[in-house]
Amino acid sequence: MTTAYPTPTPAPEGHHAEGHESHNLTGFIIFLCSESVIFLAFFSGYALLKTSALDWLPPGVDGLEWQMPLINSIVLVSSSGTIYLAERAMAKGSLWGFRAFWLLTMALGAYFLYGQAVEWSSLKFGFTSGTFGGTFYLLTGFHGLHVATGVFLMTLMLIKSFIPGNYKGGEQGVQATSLFWHFVDVIWIILFLLIYVWQRS
């Protein structure tokens, strides 16, 4: 049994009929805004603990080496450039250009993680060496986790780009990953200033 149901004038564009795919980027941006607050909390906690500490550095430690982290910073900042070039290549329709720059970005990200690991293993203090050690490993570790996540997402997108005919809905994933990568980059710059540049209390 059926009943008549009036249909309004056709829905204007911008309406849900276009499918769920288009909301993904909106949702992801909202999520990133929220995620940045965790870093904000950690950063302000770091600043508060540092400014109020009597003995900030654990005994036997006098400051952090900054050369290696500086190289790491340069690597990460330039990877923000290469991911932009990858997106540009894709917008121009050059799938191979996209893959090349994408892979370069992944390599830079992996190098950053390697540099971080080398730095960690050379340090004379641990996670439980007072609030200095705690906040240092918390901040760099949590950021490193984000870099690793970024490299993982890029790997997924790269694999996706080889699945034939898949490059219709792929742009959103690429856009989201690249946004995430810039986010991780900006966080690192703040972190670098806070931990390595601001050494004297």
Place this chain on the structure above:
Amino acid sequence: MTLATFPASEPKPSWTRYFTFNTDAKVIGIQYIVLAFFFFLVGGLLAMIIRGELITPEADLVDRTVYNGIYTMHGTVMLFLFVFPVLNGLNNLLIPTMIGAPDMAFPRLNAVAFWLVPIFGVLLMSSFFVPGGPAYSGWWSYPPVSIQNPLGHLVSGQGLWLTAVALSGVSSIMGAVNFVTTIIRMRAPGMGWFRMPVFCWTALAAQSLQLIGLPSLTGGAIMLLMDLVAGTSFYDPAGGGDPVLYQHFFWFYSHPAVYVIILPVFGIFSELFPVYSRKPLFGYVYVAVASFIIVGLGLVVWVHHMFPSGVPEWMRNLFMFTTMLIAVPTGVKVFAWLGTLWRGKIRLTTPMLFCLGGLFNFVFAGVTGIMLATVPIDIHVSNTYFVVGHFHYVIYGAAVLGIFAAIYHWFPKFTGRMPYEGLGKVHFLLTFVGANLNFLPMHPLGLMGMPRRVSSYDPEFTFWNVIASLGAFLLGVSVIPFLLNMVSSWVRGPRATHNPWNAIGLEWLLPSPPAEDNFGEHVPVVLSRPYGYGSGEPLVEHQAEIEAALIQAEQLESAR
């Protein structure tokens, strides 16, 4: 105009879908609400034990340590397993239908967010059975108490508590991303921001607060967990840490959290007062915008929970000022509701009674809130029963009553059955009287100096405690007519028409219960602001035809 054809009665979906990983927001909404009320009973049982203990001055019913665990779990269950889930249930039911969307923006994420709730619920409940019992450091879990692990086990009540709260945070963030995206992207054609129902405004405001505030709690909780299990000293003064830092992280979220709770209730008041007084919402634009002023201010008042915690003088004064400022947008809303009721044709239905009672309690709580915001008064009554009285007036007196109002009001829409008025009114009477009897005596007790979180007290406090306990038992009894009503009306209540309250809104232009994809392809074009009561102005294009078709379908249905 074209005429589409619709099957009037699809095969009835089986009730077992409520126990599955279903992605329909209307199913998820009911899952949230039913699960939340299960935990309402759990938290309520714990409250009965607390009030049973406090009916006499001696600590005679439960052991002191057990008592600490009981109030901690009571607060945690009520907030994280009752209030937040029940509000997310309402969001799921109301947001898509009110804005004319077929579902949420991310239906699968929505289902995952829901199913995390029973998971962390079980996790939290299991802490009753680990050695050492559940967490006992209060719902705010302040260090240094919360970083003690006397038994030295890896799995402790406190550890389980932190894990459960972290999972609750993950679930809430998933929900918030979904609600905000849905409201921003999926509104019906013609529904500009200032044609959106106030409930959606308040939901948007509340969920934005979740997104901004929750990560701070999560960050703080991660550090607490590290202190507890990994030996760091973020909050441990012995290792250079600072326990007050945790309080900042905690309250930066947990003050806004009270607005996450109360804003949607403001939304419910704003929806229901116009319906039951047959007048447009007074000052719609101001009420809508005030929600976001509350968001902004609500983010910069958290230190009022820390006045006695050794924060600097300038901070106390600043936060006293911002806290008082928040009374302005809140007052705007209260006056708008009073303006709506003024000379309206008031219909005292069950939902309206709950709204009026909730508004009354809220105004009372606002007055004690301003008192608490005043530094000298707060220092005097902080950590006494005055604070407990204040926040229960807000959370039980206003928020829970508002939630009941919403449930009675939208019950017919989503179940297709009418709730019984008589039982509803009994429920209201017991709740309103019980809540006031329970929470009013806490104010004199606090002013007299009775500390919170104790199982025994000086005999001079007995009188008010006995009254409070009687009120609590009345509240315990009040759930009986409620549950009876819900179950029996859902099973065999009278059939509901599409618009039994004669309300204006997109959700009332859908059959009761709506089809799985709500309006499907036929989303009406919104022509005007909501709440056009008494103006006769249509809400949507072709309103008369849509209503005629709904009535025709209902007549055919009942003729069979």
